[in-house]
Amino acid sequence: MKGLFCAHCKAKNNEEYREVLKKRLIRVRLIGLAGVLIILSAAVLFHTVLAEMDDYHQGVTYGMGTGLILGSIVAMLRIYRTLASEEKLKEQRLKETDEREVEISNMALRQTAKLLLAVLYLSMVFGALVSEELLNLCCLLIGIFLLSYIGFRKYYENKV
Amino acid sequence: MHTKIQELRKERRITQNELADAVNVSRQTIISLENGRYNASLVLAHKIAQFFGVTIEDVFIFDEEENL
Numbered sequence: 001m002k003g004l005f006c007a008h009c010k011a012k013n014n015e016e017y018r019e020v021l022k023k024r025l026i027r028v029r030l031i032g033l034a035g036v037l038i039i040l041s042a043a044v045l046f047h048t049v050l051a052e053m054d055d056y057h058q059g060v061t062y063g064m065g066t067g068l069i070l071g072s073i074v075a076m077l078r079i080y081r082t083l084a085s086e087e088k089l090k091e092q093r094l095k096e097t098d099e100r101e102v103e104i105s106n107m108a109l110r111q112t113a114k115l116l117l118a119v120l121y122l123s124m125v126f127g128a129l130v131s132e133e134l135l136n137l138c139c140l141l142i143g144i145f146l147l148s149y150i151g152f153r154k155y156y157e158n159k160v
Numbered sequence: 161m162h163t164k165i166q167e168l169r170k171e172r173r174i175t176q177n178e179l180a181d182a183v184n185v186s187r188q189t190i191i192s193l194e195n196g197r198y199n200a201s202l203v204l205a206h207k208i209a210q211f212f213g214v215t216i217e218d219v220f221i222f223d224e225e226e227n228l
Binding site for chain 1: 184185186188189192198201203
């Protein structure tokens with residue numbers, strides 16, 4: 001998943017990158033906190049208003065919260081480890097700022113987007129034979145995908 | 161596009177790591193530039209030329225169809 005969730009920063013040296021990581025640490029903590037809140041609110045809701053909810057849906061909700069907490073813990077540990085060593089800081093900074101790395105990530109994302117769209121179209125065509133809900137869901141997702149592409153294109157046309 | 165990075169680097173006895181450090185990219189990027197697998201951005205081309213004290217055209221050789 002290298003580069004996928006990286007906010008390609010423009011830090012020119014280790015000191016600037018250290019500041020970027022400190023800000024990122026705050027976001028990661030907030031994500032962990034969101035996980036805790038999901039678990040706590042789910043626990044309250046599943047014991048009161050949503051008491052009849054089946055085990056599968058309860059498991060998915062708790063799993064989402066746990067995933068966010070574990071993900072944020074792993075991300076925090078990685079950031080602390082990077083901050084502790086100048087060598088790691090440089091290595092990580094280059095991974096995020098190196099223009100070839102950024103280009104590789106962008107190319108991979110473009111291909112992934114095309115594949116995702118193709119899979120959605122195929123699911124829509126064959127899904128229509130099986131279930132109307134699947135057809136509607138695929139239509140909705142393709143619509144969101146294309147509309148967000150048009151939206152972001154317009155946004156960047158004015159920015160670049 | 162071809163580059164003369166390797167020639168210039170060897171003339172001046174500079175390692176790929178040293179060049180990478182100087183222009184703030186990874187060593188792999190220098191390798192890809194030298195092999196012609198990756199085309200540098202204008203900013204990186206400028207930095208590399210500046211590092212060697214030459215013009216961009218002295219480092220990067222454009223193919224016939226890339227010229228006006």
